[in-house]
Amino acid sequence: MRRTAAAANRTGLIILGLIALIIGLAVLAIGFGLTAPVDPALEAGADLGPVASVLALPYSALIAVVVALILAIIGLRWLSVQVPRKDFAKPFRMQADARTGLTTVNAEVIAEAVAADLESTDGVSDATVILRGTARSPELLIHVDADERADIDAIIAEVAERAAGNAAMALGAPLSAVALEIGIARTRSRRQRSVSVQ
Amino acid sequence: MAPILDDAPARRGGLTIADKVVERTAGQVLKDLPGVGGTSSGLFGIGASSSLDTRPSVDVTLSGRSCTLAVQLGLAYPTPIVEATEHVRSTLSHEVERLTGVTVRQVDISVRWLAPESSGANRGRNRLQ
Numbered sequence: 657m658r659r660t661a662a663a664a665n666r667t668g669l670i671i672l673g674l675i676a677l678i679i680g681l682a683v684l685a686i687g688f689g690l691t692a693p694v695d696p697a698l699e700a701g702a703d704l705g706p707v708a709s710v711l712a713l714p715y716s717a718l719i720a721v722v723v724a725l726i727l728a729i730i731g732l733r734w735l736s737v738q739v740p741r742k743d744f745a746k747p748f749r750m751q752a753d754a755r756t757g758l759t760t761v762n763a764e765v766i767a768e769a770v771a772a773d774l775e776s777t778d779g780v781s782d783a784t785v786i787l788r789g790t791a792r793s794p795e796l797l798i799h800v801d802a803d804e805r806a807d808i809d810a811i812i813a814e815v816a817e818r819a820a821g822n823a824a825m826a827l828g829a830p831l832s833a834v835a836l837e838i839g840i841a842r843t844r845s846r847r848q849r850s851v852s853v854q
Numbered sequence: 855m856a857p858i859l860d861d862a863p864a865r866r867g868g869l870t871i872a873d874k875v876v877e878r879t880a881g882q883v884l885k886d887l888p889g890v891g892g893t894s895s896g897l898f899g900i901g902a903s904s905s906l907d908t909r910p911s912v913d914v915t916l917s918g919r920s921c922t923l924a925v926q927l928g929l930a931y932p933t934p935i936v937e938a939t940e941h942v943r944s945t946l947s948h949e950v951e952r953l954t955g956v957t958v959r960q961v962d963i964s965v966r967w968l969a970p971e972s973s974g975a976n977r978g979r980n981r982l983q
């Protein structure tokens with residue numbers, strides 16, 4: 657139902673891996689004395705004086721602070737990406753002719769209506785719906801909490817035929833995909849207080 | 855001898871229509887449409903509720919002798935949204951023009967909620983927007 661940061665994590669790990677690999681290769685090269693012909697200071701047994709002198713410069717502390725800030729920002733950005741997100745579709749434009757005016761519908765509006773429609777189904781105690789895709793190619797992701805004594809086959813049929821059909825009719829386009837996840841609600845989260853009899 | 859009436863409109867007097875008049879007229883036209891509702895504002899947004907019995911909100915932008923309408927409304931679900939909003943647009947344009955004489959150039963519609971028609975209201979789901 658929620659989109660996680662797998663791709664972002666993979667990218668971050670690849671970058672960190674490459675940096676570690678380059679540092680490791682550099683250390684190995686220094687250790688084996690392969691860099692000595694390039695710069696005598698890079699010899700394995702060389703004095704660390706030149707490096708220490710760079711760190712002792714007056715602006716070294718400032719550079720360290722800036723680098724630390726950049727790393728902190730990258731870390732916070734990574735942390736924020738880890739929060740699973742719902743990723744609703746962008747607002748749908750559903751007008752027949754834009755010259756006479758625009759019609760805008762947020763994906764959450766349709767998703768809430770589909771969820772309310774599902775919650776009127778026998779045996780369904782709660783429903784969460786996410787609408788993705790575009791107005792011409794909408795996708796529904798549905799999570800339903802069913803009563804533990806509910807007829808699961810009937811709920812699946814109800815979702816596939818009625819709820820998905822109603823959503824397609826409202827959107828005016830066939831659904832390109834419907835994903836259904838069913839959980840079992842052992843305690844009723846919502847107690848029905850009234851019933852409509854027609 | 856009966857007095858001769860001057861029938862030139864410019865000499866009989868002017869007629870000024872405020873944007874609020876167009877707004878109220880459009881709101882009343884929308885309220886009369888079946889399956890179309892609005893959101894009551896409540897007190898400082900507290901207690902706002904959506905219902906098919908509430909008048910949708912309309913903003914009017916006048917330009918010369920024509921206007922553009924921006925409508926925020928709710929619709930009965932399930933209803934084909936494109937067809938329903940096109941019906942709202944054409945009815946609104948025609949009726950506002952007929953009742954006020956102001957030409958409606960465009961009607962922008964924002965659908966804020968969808969609710970089962972049988973409930974008459976948005977099943978207690980209050981939306982603050």
